[in-house]
Amino acid sequence: MAASLELAISQIRFAREYTLTLLDGIEPNDWFRQPAEGVSHLAWQMGHLAMAQYGLCLFRIRGRADIDMDLMSSSFRKKFSKGTTPDPDPSKNPSPEEIRGVFDRVYEQTMLELPNVTQAVLDEPIDMPYAVTATKLGGLLFCSHHEMLHAGQIGLLRRLIGKIPVR
Numbered sequence: 001m002a003a004s005l006e007l008a009i010s011q012i013r014f015a016r017e018y019t020l021t022l023l024d025g026i027e028p029n030d031w032f033r034q035p036a037e038g039v040s041h042l043a044w045q046m047g048h049l050a051m052a053q054y055g056l057c058l059f060r061i062r063g064r065a066d067i068d069m070d071l072m073s074s075s076f077r078k079k080f081s082k083g084t085t086p087d088p089d090p091s092k093n094p095s096p097e098e099i100r101g102v103f104d105r106v107y108e109q110t111m112l113e114l115p116n117v118t119q120a121v122l123d124e125p126i127d128m129p130y131a132v133t134a135t136k137l138g139g140l141l142f143c144s145h146h147e148m149l150h151a152g153q154i155g156l157l158r159r160l161i162g163k164i165p166v167r
Contacts, residue, residue, distance in 0.1 A: 010132040044086035050103040056143040057110040
């Protein structure tokens with residue numbers, strides 16, 4: 001089988017396995033339930049994506065670097081880590097401008113550093129989360145999957161606040 005086909009099959013398998021974990025424990029009578037507001041908000045989604053991209057594409061690849069404190073503070077990372085509860089009080093969160101700044105800086109630094117990563121580094125093993133393979137390359141592949149997952153949530157949040165869908 002061609003490597004690209006194998007990669008595609010692995011990504012499809014990974015997505016299905018992840019979807020099944022999301023369904024685990026959901027009772028049939030909850031399939032049509034429409035939850036009330038309060039689960040998440042745009043600020044948390046964006047902050048979480050920035051924190052996750054830093055972790056997956058920078059920290060996991062090369063460890064801590066001097067520039068990291070200029071990218072985001074440790075309090076920012078803790079505020080938007082997996083498992084945190086979004087707080088709807090703006091006074092208890094960084095401003096939208098600060099969150100967008102971190103989101104943009106992390107992406108720019110990621111795009112600056114990734115082209116210089118060697119194949120030997122990409123082949124190094126890691127623990128979950130990853131996609132396709134348990135290597136640093138798999139961690140990078142997971143980054144795009146993770147962002148798409150949250151993009152879906154951002155799209156739903158847009159609809160819930162009365163915005164039209166993006167085409």
